[in-house]
């Protein structure tokens with residue numbers, strides 16, 4: 001029982017060797033994305049570490065001079081030097097602090113880019129997977145709630161360096177505390193000179209510092225215990241707190257009073273409340289260890305005071321040096337504690353870093369071919385599905401099963417079937433967003449996996465049902481870039497039925513879509529957005545144009561307009577339409593009828609509609625009754 005408990009507790013623990021490896025890798029990555037960050041942080045740490053010791057050293061000299069020799073010719077230059085050094089260090093420190101802030105900001109941006117680049121470069125199948133988005137969400141949450149992951153490594157590096165520089169400076173300033181002897185006239189106090197006494201004292205000091213440091217690092221390690229609670233808490237809160245703020249949800253939230261679903265999460269879910277698990281750990285073991293660390297540190301300071309004052313009392317050094325020694329040794333101890341704290345943070349961080357690298361290491365397993373698709377001027381392509389079967393990753397059911405078909409470029413292909421019958425999946429496989437689990441897809445007789453991936457994908461213009469436009473100028477949306485051929489963009493928009501609306505826009509192609517980036521943006525309707533998406537597909541001028549429910553959001557007049565012009569618009573390209581409105585299939589050369597992941601019929605409208613008992617017949621007559 002106890003063993004099982006321990007196992008569970010240690011499940012998230014990472015060994016020190018692994019901790020080191022993960023952090024070294026993160027440091028290499030940080031240097032790659034932000035090359036100067038460690039140099040600037042190191043300089044800042046060095047200056048910040050020297051400042052207190054410079055102050056201690058000069059104050060000690062001034063106090064000694066004031067209490068002993070009292071020579072104005074020494075005192076004034078000393079004061080001037082103190083002020084000059086303080087001013088110089090202050091100046092340096094401020095300039096470096098600003099640089100550190102600027103570096104931190106750009107590092108944050110580059111860190112996000114690391115994840116974005118990964119999302120862009122991974123196989124579509126992984127980018128589309130919920131588990132990948134969960135990973136990304138976790139990484140962001142870990143960084144947000146306490147800077148875990150790659151996020152805080154530069155500032156920990158700075159803290160460690162500050163502590164190391166601080167320890168070195170303190171050792172230099174405090175060495176003579178132990179070496180300056182008490183004069184023989186001090187009687188019993190000469191015991192302070194005895195090497196054994198000094199060794200014992202040093203041992204006690206090291207022990208106290210170690211205990212204090214260990215308590216501090218344990219306090220930080222408590223964070224990993226509540227990591228899972230925080231992750232869940234952040235997740236629920238960011239969703240439910242955002243519920244009222246997401247524009248696309250506003251109408252649903254109002255009509256269905258979804259606030260009632262959200263409220264319990266705000267009011268009753270007590271993860272972040274003062275009685276919740278996070279507060280319990282903060283007030284309990286975390287606070288206790290942190291308090292113990294501070295208390296033990298105070299004992300240490302007491303020891304140093306007693307020892308230093310006894311030596312000064314016995315005449316080993318003057319009163320000015322007391323300030324120096326007490327200041328230096330206390331700072332020494334607090335810097336050692338800081339080192340322990342940093343070590344604790346790094347150990348805790350290792351498990352978060354592991355999550356980060358599990359995401360960044362998702363392999364690209366899709367075969368990347370090398371054959372070029374040679375943009376043929378005759379656009380003579382033939383596509384063939386040979387016994388293709390496919391299951392979405394992590395699912396048991398076949399989304400497509402034994403699909404075989406063939407079509408030539410220039411033809412008009414309609415894909416019909418009930419919801420969930422496999423139409424969109426068929427398109428996704430055709431565009432190579434996914435690879436089949438069984439069978440082959442051929443382009444001009446060659447397996448599409450053998451073609452260069454980018455080249456192959458560029459053969460397709462697709463308007464997916466859930467297409468997305470950006471809050472960018474209209475022209476850039478259509479062209480997919482900021483610099484574009486205006487004539488071609490306008491033609492594509494006109495072909496897609498957007499000509500009149502474009503003429504009514506005062507800024508024309510420069511009109512900003514939606515209002516995310518400015519009040520002068522235009523909120524377009526679903527139908528208008530669909531026309532722009534169609535124009536975008538036409539502008540790409542790829543040999544295949546695929547439209548998933550191309551007119552679902554269009555009014556009947558716009559739909560009729562588009563269909564009457566489509567043959568001419570599409571020209572010599574191959575058009576594939578997924579459509580629920582079977583009347584729109586009449587003008588297609590070929591119709592594929594999907595049912596439960598299989599092609600159950602293939603042919604022309606008139607033949608299929610006349611085949612009693614067939615799936616198309618059933619679908620056609622089910623729709624026709626509404627139009628009779």
Ligand code: ADP
Nearest residue numbers: 392395399417418419420421422423424425426
């Ligand atoms: P259609 O376009 O005909 O409505 P789809 O091709 O979208 O159908 O879906 C076919 C089947 O695959 C359905 O059972 C659907 O639930 C499943 N499916 C679709 N997309 C995914 C996905 N990303 N992950 C898992 N299953 C999916």
